Amino acid sequence: MNNKEKLRKAGLRPTKQRMIIADILLDGINRHFTAEILQNEINSSGNSMSIATIYNCLKKFRNCGLIKQIESSKDTAIFDTNINQHHHFLDEETGELIDIENDEVNLRKLPEIPQGYLNNGVEVLIKIKKQI
Amino acid sequence: MNNKEKLRKAGLRPTKQRMIIADILLDGINRHFTAEILQNEINSSGNSMSIATIYNCLKKFRNCGLIKQIESSKDTAIFDTNINQHHHFLDEETGELIDIENDEVNLRKLPEIPQGYLNNGVEVLIKIKKQI
């Protein structure tokens, strides 16, 4: 399935801008990135795009499940092209995130979900620190 | 140990402002809060304080281990008076966080820490969603 079809299937109009972003993000390679990093890649690809459009697209892509947004306390939103359930190492000093595939983690015991709620995904974050 | 002693032991001068915050935060009750929520509580207690001072104090308290800051992708920093290692439920709709005590979670298998790094704490986040 090509990117135009992926966008259509997600219910998004395949505009020029969304296609440029899809060509960069939906290449099957897993990466973590910010809006600014993406803008640099767009520029490097010979295109250019308003930062508002980049944020608009990222929000649409996220809401459609084409990308994920990572729960981390950085001021800057970090997105992830790995949409499979998985986990992360986080170097709090640098903010660097490293994927942990889902089968690398196994939970023996989980708490009961609060009344009236459903489990909507478990994320394990392993904070790491450079050895001195 | 009273709050003045706690601050001294943490290496912090017990200023008027830090004592006001300590009286609110260090009462043994576990809660999650933002700088703005704390400012409202300070105001309700009949005191007032510059927002810069509140941020200064929270940073000092965090660095001394008197409180923790939670890894969340919200724009607003969330602090936690529960300084024991523990985990959270997160309602992504509302941003509400609920504590999970450490012994409620048990990991059967953890991935190998990357070369040159040390494990600096494991956090489990269980995303939850209101039942419809």
Next chain:
DNA sequence: TTTTACTTTAAAATCGTTCTAAACTACTTG
């Protein structure tokens, strides 16, 4: 082809947070 709804954009606005620099205060030393 015309109409409609959706999208993009530059620029302004917003919002949480940090910085600045001057006034203030806790602690130290004499």
Next chain:
DNA sequence: CAAGTAGTTTAGAACGATTTTAAAGTAAAA
């Protein structure tokens, strides 16, 4: 106690990420 000094508080400005605005542009529908 009386300076001295190092750390702290503050209002307001600045900052940086993100969102809003409103006008122009484009994709899809009729």
